[in-house]
Amino acid sequence: IDPGTRQAIPAMPDSVWNAGGYYASRGTDELASDDGQFGVAFKYYAESLNATEFGLYYMNYHSRLPYASAEAGTYNDNPVQHPVSGVDLPFLPVSGPGAGFAAAYNPKYHTVYPEDIQLFGLSFNTTVSEWAVSGEVSHRLDMPLQINGADLLASALSGDPRSPLTPEYSEASTGETVDGFHRFDYTQSQLTFIKFFDKALGTDRITTVAELGYGHVWDLDESDGAIKYGRATTYGVTFDGVGDDKDGFTTTDSAGYRLAVKADYRNVFAGVDLAPSVAWSHDVYGYSPEPQGTFHEGRTGLNLALKANYLNMYSMSVSYTQFGGDFNPLSDRDYVSAAVGISF
Template identity: 30%
Template sequence: MVCHVKDSNEQITARVLAQTTVLLGLLCSLSDTSAASYKINEDWSLESNTTIALGASWSTQAPSAALLYKPDANHIGKNGMSVDINGDDGRANFDRGDAISQIVKGFSEFRLVGKQQGAVLSAKYWYDHAYETGEGDLKPFDDSEWPSLVKFKGIELWDAYLWKNIELNSNQHLNLKVGKHSLNWGKSQFFQNGLNSVSAFDFAAINRPASEAKERMIPVEMFSFEAQIQPNLKLEGFYQFKFRPSVVDGCGTFFAISDFVPENCGPIMLTVTPGDKLTETAAKAQTYIPRSASHYAKDSGQYGVALKRNLSSLNQAELGVYFANYHHRNANFDGIAVIGAGVENFKTARFFSIYPENIKMYGLSLSGKIGTTNLFSELSYKPNQPLQLNGTDIVYAQVLSKETPLKPAGVAADFGEYLQGYVRLPVTQFSIGASDSIAGIFKANSLSLGAEFAVNHIANIGNHRFGRVGVFGRSELSTGAYDSETGDFKCTPYGTANLPNDTVDHLNERYCNKDGFFSEWSYGYRLRAALTYKDLLPATVITPSLTFRHDVSGYSQNFQEGQMSLAAAVSANFRQKYSAEVIYQNFFGSNDFSTIDDRDFISLAFKYSF
């Protein structure tokens, strides 16, 4: 993510290419063994596997003016028409052609294997040259206070657990794990917020080039078991000893859509109308809301069980029944109102992330096969899922606005009042998908196809306003709906962000409403197709693929109505040791509240496994 750097872009490019050439040469000189195995004695062996990767990504679009706060954008020679001072760092820092990652990374795994027991230890490590040496157009990159997984370089212990298999009799056995490991619940392949909610995800790793599937789900300290009770009946369960949240990209990085949501980012800048200030000026004037310490969930109280049965009447399809009690993996935000009126008291307010506890989840899954087609589905119900209220509404309530939906019309929050930023509501999610493989298409060895459809329902949503990012400004005031004829009940007053009046009128007409918030129903689908060629090059498997996203209707955690994306990729794997992949990601569609349509990028990655 380089815009202004200590060396020129040409020098950095030359240096990275040189380092890449040297490293690839070293890798190619190593043994052709893809994994190492050492026999200790008749009962024990040690296995190891390491993947080293080089990757880089570049932005292929200039930032959209609609997402850049005008004074900040003008300060760095760009165009902007957003009224949100707290949501543009991630896009203002980069222009078309800028590197958004230049990474060297690795993943090493060691397995001590006995006849019926063993141990697993793994670690991931990475260094992102673009962030470590670069500066954004608007702000320098600074990860000093961020969680370790989000930092630009690091070494992280991943798996660390013991396992034991116990044979009870010929038809019964018990598999046990204790330690730090991941748990893969549910059947959904494309959607979150379902049965996989019991797991935490490393979204920062997902967005890096050369991402590995096994590093995306964060291992958690826990005890888990799988018991084969009968030939067609299985019981699974877990109890977690530690709470670990999901992590998102740090503020100011390419994929960050907020300057204060990621952990240890902020503060929330407040501007004074008319004549709004630059971000840096607002900080000096102390017109901001500081961030307080995060309220993490307790380590105890996270557990779950699942009963799975193979149904002979449905061609041995597997039916699963689930229950879990877990703590929210994603941050919600609460706030405390100012202790006195006036701009000088803005800094007496506080905001902080909070991870609500004891979410109940009930679920069903059904997976099986019809002919050669694999079918999978799941249903989850959470009677008390926390849903985040609109952040802009919370901020205005903190500074005693009498026009927010958090209070009755004309009523302001009390001095120092605690404002809970989320509401618990019943949420139901259903998904169904299929996958298959067809030979002889386009002269390929196989064509792999996958599709999944999901629908989300939020009960009792009422007048709550969940979601919708602050870059689009305030929503409809509680005191009245915006009147474009008279100009009454403006969400954005004239003078905001030094925007001309006609632009302010346009923003009010487009966004001063109740649109873009979570809806009772939302749904969409995902498609993937991949061709496999094994004979184009010696000992090399070539795989071109396409992945398509379409959010058809409604808004929720998974869907933004009209949002589409297309990822085109080509990978080459030589002897299951050396691989290369290029990916182009394009975001588009008719989503009026999209914050990703200008984040198209291209990635290139090389990997070596041994």
């Protein structure tokens, strides 16, 4: 979109845009501090409560995942106007007013690793009728949520007034970082069930695992004009009326489940053990905060695998993985993998 006329610009090679000075370079990434992370955990074993182990823990940690952020260009302080509309331009072209300074004063982008995320958690682990049952509830204070990357770049690179981020970006001075995230409190809970079936269906052992999960973002505004979080940039911005402007973004609530089954066949022939397995994941409702993205409504995953082990020394495995669901960049990336190994 032309930032001056708000009209669609014909597609052109990147070389043309670069030659004209219409680009954003990558700035210096902001790495997290080497210190400031700590935690404490307490465990209590209650024999009288069906031999249940309880846990209580606290952590202060820095994000291990990167968040995209933008740097304001010089147009915030000393704008160059569009020759037709008079609208302030976010770029300095290589010709005309401001010529030659594009590389130094155009908007930039970089990644940030937010610090000081506080985590409180409760957990338990017990046995119920031959099922191993465990659960956890965790609450994060000031957890960063990634702003939709397409919206972030649209505000930084075009100053589009339709973007809810543009006012925040336009207040920044030249070179000032505009965080690509806002902080919210986030609660997540999960339940895990594990059971072994020995000598069942001709196997030596069948292992089954089921897991349920739920997440809740506190005080998240999901109204149409609000800032949107999450969703891959592949699916465009949230405000241009093109494509789906409403779905796929972080929601207040999200949930999903995971299932896995593995069968063990020992000494099937000549010292060879076989272990076929199947794993299935289904995100049922809502969209979790990015970049973690635990749940994406409608997203599915299927993994079929077979592992062979010879004399507990040599191994070989082959697997097929399939993805599905809307707003899932991996939905067209099914793949087959194979591996061999040796233990010594």
